[in-house]
Amino acid sequence: MRIGELAAVTGVSSRALRHYEGAGLIASVRADNGYRVYDAGTAVRVRNIRHLLDAGLTLTDVSCFTACLDGDMTTAPPSAEGLRIARERLAVIDERIAAQTRARDRLAQALATAEA
Numbered sequence: 857m858r859i860g861e862l863a864a865v866t867g868v869s870s871r872a873l874r875h876y877e878g879a880g881l882i883a884s885v886r887a888d889n890g891y892r893v894y895d896a897g898t899a900v901r902v903r904n905i906r907h908l909l910d911a912g913l914t915l916t917d918v919s920c921f922t923a924c925l926d927g928d929m930t931t932a933p934p935s936a937e938g939l940r941i942a943r944e945r946l947a948v949i950d951e952r953i954a955a956q957t958r959a960r961d962r963l964a965q966a967l968a969t970a971e972a
Contacts, residue, residue: 876905
């Protein structure tokens, strides 16, 4: 299938698909006219990539899951490595939230002081 068809069946933009391909997460072959052509199984892989990205992982994190991107990741039990990566990403997200909360509190205090 061509990139537009893959985008339509997965709900992912063509630009994102090219990005995934550039990251080595999906692959295509070039047709004689230069169009990218993807295997039908690539749709499953793209949906799994989106599942992991939507869960808060990065593309770098997702690249650690390449061996299992072609299966049903939503029902398969997680691997020890997958759990480790998820815990690390959660810690990063928690720290970002804490940093943003501290910044918000400083701004709120500055506004309260200015308005007093």
